[in-house]
Amino acid sequence: MNSLNKILYTLAIFALPLISFAQSAEDESPVANWQNLDLKSDGVFGISTERAYKEILKGKRSSPIIVAVIDGGIDTEHEDLKKVLWINQKEIPGNGIDDDKNGYIDDIHGWNFIGSPKANIHYDNMEVIRLINKLQPKYASALNSTPFTEEERKEFQTYKKLVTDYMAKLQSAQIGLQNTTMIKKYLDEILAKMGKDNPTADDFGDYKAANDVESQVVKFIKPELKKRDFKKFYDELKDGIKYYDTQVKYHLNVDFDPRKDSVGDDYANSNERYYGNNNVKGPDAEHGTHVAGIVGAIRSNDLGIKGVADNVKIMAIRTVPDGDERDKDVANSIRYAVDNGAKILNMSFGKAYAWDKKVVDEAVRHAISKGVLLVHAAGNDGKNTEKEDNFPNRLFSDSTGVTMGTAQGWIEVGASGWKNDEELVASFSNYGGKTVDVFAPGVKINSTMPGSTYKENDGTSMAAPVVSGLAAMIWSHYPHFTAVQIKDIIMNSVVKVDQKVKIKEEGDSKKVLLSEISVSGGIVNAYNALQLAEKTNSTARVKSK
Structure with a gap:
């Protein structure tokens, strides 16, 4: 879920006398496409995507990478997205037959796990x-x-x-x-x-x-x-x-339950796999469409925006309602994406409680066993996730909550802004020295919206697809790399931040080093990552001789 603009928070607690707030960087406006620009040459703390394409990747061939956007739906007719959507070539559109026998009828661009032939879920409860x-x-x-x-x-x-x-x-x-x-x-x-x-x-x-x-x-x-x-x-x-x-x-309505009439599955059976419909847009595709554009909106069409990756196929999986996603649907979405060829899963969602962590853990294990990289948004509560639960996560747990292992091919992403100062970390972003891997642009990110429109949004939901796009960018040029290698390259090529940054901890403002609130201690960077990828590739070639 996106964080509310700070003005809405102000309005929500409006009282007499008036409560005032100082202006912050998040109230200002950055230059267009800032997330893809370069700190040194452009003056904004983007990830140097444009520089990487111009100086490193120009003229180089790449292979398409399937990125599954597990979200609230995607507008498949968007002018900046429709040509980069994944197409299930084994399925004949609209014939009402499961041609590829994968259990899902007419799944041309993906699948919707929060609907049925009768209806689609729009709103749902919090967990x-x-x-x-x-x-x-x-x-x-x-x-x-x-x-x-x-x-x-x-x-x-x-x-x-x-x-x-x-x-x-x-x-x-x-x-x-x-x-x-x-x-x-x-x-x-x-x-x-x-x-x-x-x-x-x-x-x-x-x-x-x-x-x-x-x-x-x-x-x-x-x-x-x-x-x-x-x-x-x-x-x-x-x-x-x-x-x-x-x-x-x-x-927050204890009497509201849309599941029975809208999906019709056996909700008590977390292992049930085959339900839903092929309507991957659904009634509210704003969030998912925005996320998809950040990953891979067409870079060469002179329309709208430029995604990070230039050779992706975006698989649309509708999982997240307006409310908290359900663990059964998350697990099935992960399995569907993996079993249908996705190499990167973007998961811009999360919640404070889990209904059935085991079924999600099993799906994550399945993804890891198939060499898939999972990229997850850290959350927008401004909290330390070493102390506060945030699901799903990379930790495999038993029935008592004891950690039984970790998903190595998992990247947890916090959100950053465009100014290289003490407000670099977005005020809403979760953080954690052992739980958040990297930070990436997530403030005022302009991207695709339904109806071939565009809009700025804030959130770690926007930061995660920046990283998913970066992973696809690397993988499309080095397809023989493993998911863990891609993660290591991203982690080891971040731009380190020397100055302290502001965070909120238990209601108090404090300044910390980025290395104290993330594993890598930096902001992801495409130029550095491509350089490291080539070095890693060259080293591997030498060793193989």
Whole structure:
């Protein structure tokens, strides 16, 4: 899930007196295509993609690499994507027959695991709600003094933690919805009195507030209009209302369950494989389309944007609703991608709780055994994932949570901005000295959106496909490398960061070295990676003689 723009957070906690925020780098705008530019020559902390193509890869041949975008859906008709989509050549489109006998009918560009021939899931709960509903019949009336077995006692403690977390999230969402709705109401009244639909900061400065609330709204809006025009501000306000309304109605609604009527699978059976439909776009393809464009939007068509990789086939797998993804669907998506030839899996999703970690672990093991590289977004909670759970992850666990191994072909990605200063790490990005491998551009990334449109988004969801694109870029030129070799090249070619960067830890701001909050201590870099790849390849040739 994308992080909300900081303005929405401000609006969500709006109260009297007004709470103000200092402007940060995330309020400004970078140059176009910044994620692919070079720090030294262009002045922004991109990954030097353009330099790599110009100075290293020009005139060199490559082989196509299949990248599976496991996400919320992709607009397969997008002008910048339709020519780079994976096509299942063994399947005859639209004949209603499973021609390749892989268990999925008419899977031309991929598969949708959150739908059926009857319907598609749009919204779903957060995992905390599903777990509460699972445990509530047994523990809702229990007390600390209730006699339990050791296993039941542990489960009861988990239930209490879930309920506490849920209540805090629900209260925050309800307050956010109430306050954003209130601000829009008063703002609309102010606009009507002004008689303007696109006022400036000066217009608000000249406005005579009718009451204290109007005065506070005006005081808040005036500095915001120095960073963006009013229409963009107003759209963000409406997005905020929609965001919190969705949380209250769906994500955090214990009575909402879309699964039975929309998918019709046996949800209790995590090993069930064959369900869903071939509608890989679904009802809301914004997130997945944006991610796909970052990986491999056509670089040579003079349209829209430039993806990182120039020789990819993007496999569309619809897995993530507006809400938390389900472990069964994630596991099946990984297996589908691997079994149908994907070499890189981009997973720009995550959650705080797991329903069935075992089934996901088994799918990840399957991917690793087939030489596939998994690239996962670290999450947008601004937390240390060494201390806070984030699923899925590279750790294989037994039923008690004890780690039983690690997925070596896994890259965990945090988000960075374009300025080489103390705000380099995005304020929303998760981090972890042992849990986050690298950082990559994830702030104000312009990419593809449904309807052949384009938009800037923030998130580790945007940083992960930068790395997936980089991996594809390397692998397409060195197809004999293993997944672990590709990972090692990416990790060992980062641009190290000397200065300290700001993070939030337990509510307090502090400055740390990037090496303290990531394994590699740097930002991925395509130019360095291609140089190291060629050196690795040359060394291997010498040794083979």
